[in-house]
Amino acid sequence: MQGIKKHTKDIVLFCLAAKEAYYQDKILNSKNSVKELWKTFSPMINPSKIKRTEEIKKLIADNNTVTEGPKIANTFNSYFCEVGKSLAANVKEVKTS
Numbered sequence: 001m002q003g004i005k006k007h008t009k010d011i012v013l014f015c016l017a018a019k020e021a022y023y024q025d026k027i028l029n030s031k032n033s034v035k036e037l038w039k040t041f042s043p044m045i046n047p048s049k050i051k052r053t054e055e056i057k058k059l060i061a062d063n064n065t066v067t068e069g070p071k072i073a074n075t076f077n078s079y080f081c082e083v084g085k086s087l088a089a090n091v092k093e094v095k096t097s
Helices: 002-029 034-045 069-089
Strands: 059-061 064-066
Touching (some): 002 034, 064 069
Antiparallel strands (some): 059 064
């Protein structure tokens, strides 16, 4: 058990040293650019604002399964182009006095 604890401690220390070296390098390479510094530190300061994207691998629309990227994009495009018309057709007209 002592061996595992020592190796774990060594790995943690190695990771911390690597992280420190990484950020020191980032700071040195972006010291003349505030924008680059913000790119480096923003995820650490406010991690909830990190943009996460997920690739859509499969989409079912009108009982059809779509798996190819361009076809998935076109399916979404068609849907969003038509949804406004569809919703507008279902809205009752209100007479104003």
